Amino acid sequence: MQDLKLETIFDAIGELFSDEASIAVSNTEQYIYYRPSKRIDLKIKNGDPVREGTIAYKALTENQKVSEFIDRDLFGVPYYGMSVPLCQGGEIKGCVSAIFPTLATGKSVVTLKYNDGWVPVPFSEIMYLEASDRKTHVVTEKCSGTHKYTLNEFDFLLPKEDFVRCHRSFIVNVKHIKEIYPDTHSTLILIMSNQTKIPVSQSYTSYFRKLLTF
Missing domain, CATH: 3.30.450.20 (PAS domain)
Structure with a gap:
């Protein structure tokens, strides 16, 4: 050597x-x-x-x-x-x-597995993504489906001006955040436009506050 x-x-x-x-x-x-x-x-x-x-x-x-x-x-x-x-x-x-x-070049949709087929969904309609049960679940305005990419891979794909990692299991579209509330131990809770509550973990809270300037 x-x-x-x-x-x-x-x-x-x-x-x-x-x-x-x-x-x-x-x-x-x-x-x-x-x-x-x-x-x-x-x-x-x-x-x-x-x-x-x-x-x-x-x-x-x-x-x-x-x-x-x-x-x-x-x-x-x-x-x-x-x-x-x-x-x-x-x-x-x-x-x-x-x-x-960056995988976002030239792309504006995510194609989700939905029922027995696939549904192309524009980025703007995605509310949040959740990693659960070894799958990535993508929740949109009209439907929810799964995708083969991990959340880390979606960090490449999704436009950074709209999508923010707030937890090891969640990425959110900031344009679909309805309200933000403080939670225990310096964490936050997001209320999304469909009323789903999503946590901002302690390790992401400072970063999240800086990005949204509050």
Whole structure:
């Protein structure tokens, strides 16, 4: 193992995810390695600076794992990224980022399994999604059905301006929230437009309040 070069290791990691994820490695100031995937290429070059607003910049400045959507303003294409700081002797030396395509491009509907068939539903009609019994249940204005994607996969698919993760088991459409009430232990309860009560867990409450500015 001592004879292996870091670039060889990164190439092998990149090959594992070559169909979906691009891999970028940076020090605290600039990128030192980049391998594009077949699905998304941010055109990063070795020596390019780590720009403010990127997933790498956020991991470096926040000194923690970061995963979120980044809009098209920075690289010309939107992407979903995960980045982890590289620390040595208690000091940040850089970070590794995995860059995924956003599945929302060109899509505006979710096709649900309903009775013995399927129903295409526009994003705007989805009220919330719930992970239950090893299935993802999608509740809409007109019907409820199931989908093969997990909630994590729906985090890629659904437009971030309308849909918010509020619990490990729920994603809600903020345009279908009717009321919000405080609950025990700094949590919240959402009353949806169909009167369903949905919890906002403690780990998501601060994030949820920040997004909805209250």
